[in-house]
Amino acid sequence: MARARHGLGALIHEPALSAASGIDKEFLLAMAQDDGPSKMADIQRRLNVDVNYASQYRLRLIAAELIYATRRGYVDFALPYPRDYLRDQATADVYATPRD
Numbered sequence: 001m002a003r004a005r006h007g008l009g010a011l012i013h014e015p016a017l018s019a020a021s022g023i024d025k026e027f028l029l030a031m032a033q034d035d036g037p038s039k040m041a042d043i044q045r046r047l048n049v050d051v052n053y054a055s056q057y058r059l060r061l062i063a064a065e066l067i068y069a070t071r072r073g074y075v076d077f078a079l080p081y082p083r084d085y086l087r088d089q090a091t092a093d094v095y096a097t098p099r100d
Contacts, residue, residue: 027057028066032086037076
């Protein structure tokens with residue numbers, strides 16, 4: 001199963017996220033901290049932004065078909081397994097960053 005998820009990452013997630021801005025990716029990483037649909041208030045808090053700012057990125061990511069609204073105040077990923085992919089990428093980035 002892990003091998004299949006890795007394949008999804010290379011074939012689906014990397015291309016889908018390639019057009020996303022840095023802030024789009026931060027929003028998605030904030031979502032990846034949850035094991036299911038993310039509460040917008042939690043994303044807003046994690047990003048330390050106001051409600052309007054978070055809402056604009058929510059709309060951008062919905063338009064890009066990377067996320068969707070599950071119910072009022074909640075969003076989830078539109079693609080299969082992006083949460084795992086983003087978590088793996090964040091972990092890889094931490095270990096790839098040189099330390100002084």
